[in-house]
Amino acid sequence: MDADVIIIGSGAGGGTLARALAPTGLSILILERGDYLPREQPNWEAEAVFRNHRYHTDESWRDARGRPFRPVTGYHVGGNTKFYGAAILRRRLTDFAPRIHRDGETPGWPITYADLAPHYDTAERWYFAHGQAGADPTEPPRSQAFPYPPMAHEPYMARLAEALGQLGLNPFPLPLAVNRDALHPHTSACIRCATCDGFPCLVHAKGDAEICGIAPALAHANVRLLRNQRVIRLETSDDGGQIGRVCTEQASYTARIVVLAAGAIQSAALLLASANARAPRGLANRSGQVGRNYLCHINSACLAINPIRENPTVFQKTIGINDFYEHSGDPAYPYPLGHIQNLGKVTPSVLQAEHPHLPAGIVRWIAHHSVDWWLTTEDLPVPENRVTLDAQGAIRLSWNPRNLESHRRLCARWRGILHTLGYPLVFFQRMGIEATAHQAGTLVFGDNPEKSVLDPSCRAHDLANLYVADASFMPSISAVNPSLTVMANALRVAEHLKTRFAEGGLP
Numbered sequence: 001m002d003a004d005v006i007i008i009g010s011g012a013g014g015g016t017l018a019r020a021l022a023p024t025g026l027s028i029l030i031l032e033r034g035d036y037l038p039r040e041q042p043n044w045e046a047e048a049v050f051r052n053h054r055y056h057t058d059e060s061w062r063d064a065r066g067r068p069f070r071p072v073t074g075y076h077v078g079g080n081t082k083f084y085g086a087a088i089l090r091r092r093l094t095d096f097a098p099r100i101h102r103d104g105e106t107p108g109w110p111i112t113y114a115d116l117a118p119h120y121d122t123a124e125r126w127y128f129a130h131g132q133a134g135a136d137p138t139e140p141p142r143s144q145a146f147p148y149p150p151m152a153h154e155p156y157m158a159r160l161a162e163a164l165g166q167l168g169l170n171p172f173p174l175p176l177a178v179n180r181d182a183l184h185p186h187t188s189a190c191i192r193c194a195t196c197d198g199f200p201c202l203v204h205a206k207g208d209a210e211i212c213g214i215a216p217a218l219a220h221a222n223v224r225l226l227r228n229q230r231v232i233r234l235e236t237s238d239d240g241g242q243i244g245r246v247c248t249e250q251a252s253y254t255a256r257i258v259v260l261a262a263g264a265i266q267s268a269a270l271l272l273a274s275a276n277a278r279a280p281r282g283l284a285n286r287s288g289q290v291g292r293n294y295l296c297h298i299n300s301a302c303l304a305i306n307p308i309r310e311n312p313t314v315f316q317k318t319i320g321i322n323d324f325y326e327h328s329g330d331p332a333y334p335y336p337l338g339h340i341q342n343l344g345k346v347t348p349s350v351l352q353a354e355h356p357h358l359p360a361g362i363v364r365w366i367a368h369h370s371v372d373w374w375l376t377t378e379d380l381p382v383p384e385n386r387v388t389l390d391a392q393g394a395i396r397l398s399w400n401p402r403n404l405e406s407h408r409r410l411c412a413r414w415r416g417i418l419h420t421l422g423y424p425l426v427f428f429q430r431m432g433i434e435a436t437a438h439q440a441g442t443l444v445f446g447d448n449p450e451k452s453v454l455d456p457s458c459r460a461h462d463l464a465n466l467y468v469a470d471a472s473f474m475p476s477i478s479a480v481n482p483s484l485t486v487m488a489n490a491l492r493v494a495e496h497l498k499t500r501f502a503e504g505g506l507p
């Protein structure tokens with residue numbers, strides 16, 4: 001055996017799992033497709049990041065109708081958390097039970113909030129969570145305060161939060177994963193820059209999975225990271241009951257336990273690409289569910305413009321709103337609408353990179369007068385939304401999001417509120433299929449092996465030594481950002497593995 005545990009992927013799930021298992025002394029081998037993301041000036045340049053896609057893959061995937069698109073994702077140590085906006089929220093209590101939406105019902109989870117709560121505590125500690133307990137009326141119960149106080153609003157945002165409160169809403173400080181010491185700002189790692197949301201952090205102050213997962217794991221001599229090792233195939237043992245070999249483009253490796261954490265789309269693609277004579281539809285796919293129930297938040301960016309007042313905020317991503325999370329507030333429409341949070345400040349260079357044809361003067365005026373938001377509605381799981389492979393092995397992503405009417409209403413509601421607050425010009429842009437940032441589903445966990453790929457411990461129903469620790473286990477995505485739940489669940493999987501190793505119940 002090359003290791004006790006092989007972890008495929010070093011993002012939110014894989015990186016957190018590696019850190020959790022590192023102190024056990026088990027030999028751990030992490031196989032990561034990408035390399036360390038270079039620390040260089042373009043980390044913070046909008047044109048490099050958004051226009052030239054310096055850190056994004058140049059792969060071409062196809063949608064359900066065969067149209068090519070370039071996914072906005074990258075392969076690096078730390079995974080997509082290198083770019084994340086670092087908003088780390090817990091799922092709400094209601095997100096674990098079945099819930100009726102306008103366009104259908106989300107399934108309940110085979111675990112409860114209580115099963116994840118202690119792991120949320122640990123994940124918040126490891127990832128520098130800044131927040132304020134009790135400020136968000138939909139927040140689930142917590143046994144302790146946030147590890148760090150909330151990231152303070154800048155004056156313009158503080159006034160806006162106050163105005164939202166005066167309208168009867170409950171704006172709360174958005175929980176954030178950044179290494180900011182409010183008491184010692186001059187020596188703080190985080191400098192509260194405007195290039196956080198969507199950018200890598202040049203000064204390594206973002207609580208991403210490289211900094212908070214992989215780096216602490218590698219401090220243990222029993223953990224190895226092999227970079228630029230893309231796993232292309234998993235081979236099963238002779239009896240087909242477990243993973244025997246993990247094959248990368250360069251070599252192959254064996255381990256007692258294999259944990260797949262390549263991200264929801266790539267993990268499903270890898271299982272499909274590993275089809276063999278015993279498993280012609282792909283590994284772990286007796287149920288036919290591998291790749292199905294792809295979920296991606298219905299997200300819109302929103303720019304609200306006050307023509308007579310400039311917004312001088314630098315670090316803007318500090319307000320969250322969950323007043324429409326559980327219900328719309330309209331008795332005639334008794335469904336949840338979703339979650340609202342700030343975007344990182346849309347600067348002239350970000351706007352110009354996204355809209356190169358707009359005249360520079362207009363871009364500057366808009367960016368200086370806008371306050372920027374991100375609206376999220378829950379996507380609903382349906383089997384037709386799925387990952388498949390074409391004859392050449394390339395990814396085909398079929399995604400027709402469900403719940404668009406609720407999202408339309410969330411945007412309309414927010415537009416009305418922004419008008420009341422003095423923003424007569426409000427623009428929305430809904431994210432398309434290429435925006436795979438909040439991908440989940442595809443290998444869902446559940447009690448029934450006919451309807452799910454993983455059991456409640458996230459072990460494949462069909463393969464005794466294969467676990468999954470990325471976003472693919474989720475049977476429903478909720479309307480809050482997914483990372484903290486991926487991290488907490490990876491910690492839960494780690495606890496399960498520790499017990500299994502301790503009890504000797506291993507293949």
Ligand SMILES: Cc1cc2nc3c(=O)[nH]c(=O)nc-3n(C[C@H](O)[C@H](O)[C@H](O)COP(=O)(O)OP(=O)(O)OC[C@H]3O[C@@H](n4cnc5c(N)ncnc54)[C@H](O)[C@@H]3O)c2cc1C
Nearest residue numbers: 009011012013033079080085086087231262470471481483
């Ligand atoms: C721009 C942006 C902003 C975001 N903002 C937020 C936010 O504010 N809050 C939030 O909660 N979430 C946010 N997200 C989403 C968040 O990053 C993901 O939910 C999270 O990273 C998912 O974790 P994961 O472990 O499933 O996958 P990832 O973190 O993507 O990790 C997968 C890893 O597997 C590697 N890999 C893939 N294929 C292979 C292979 N074949 N062999 C070996 N390695 C492989 C990848 O290189 C990567 O390192 C954002 C994402 C983006 C892109």
Ligand code: SF4
Nearest residue numbers: 190191193196201206
């Ligand atoms: S310095 Fe702070 S605000 Fe800027 S990218 Fe890093 S973590 Fe984000």
